[in-house]
Amino acid sequence: MSAHGMQCPTCDEYGDLVHATVRQTGQQVIVCTECDFVWPHPEQDIDPAHATDVASLLAQSGLDDDWDELELGARVPPSPTA
Numbered sequence: 144m145s146a147h148g149m150q151c152p153t154c155d156e157y158g159d160l161v162h163a164t165v166r167q168t169g170q171q172v173i174v175c176t177e178c179d180f181v182w183p184h185p186e187q188d189i190d191p192a193h194a195t196d197v198a199s200l201l202a203q204s205g206l207d208d209d210w211d212e213l214e215l216g217a218r219v220p221p222s223p224t225a
């Protein structure tokens with residue numbers, strides 16, 4: 144294992160999951176910096192069934208598809224059970 148954070152369930156070792164905040168709405172999400180998948184409900188399981196994508200997430204709030212709308216935060220630490 145590398146020093147990366149939690150693996151993305153859709154792109155595996157390539158992705159790093161990070162916490163992010165939608166600047167305009169304050170919504171807290173988890174996003175993969177590699178494949179643009181977003182988990183709008185971080186309290187749920189981070190799996191493909193709960194994922195959307197950055198463009199869809201921003202569109203739901205009437206925002207443009209622009210990563211600048213997201214304020215990226217800390218990496219999600221690996222699950223202790225992984």
Ligand SMILES: [Zn+2]
Nearest residue numbers: 151158175178
């Ligand atoms: Zn990914």
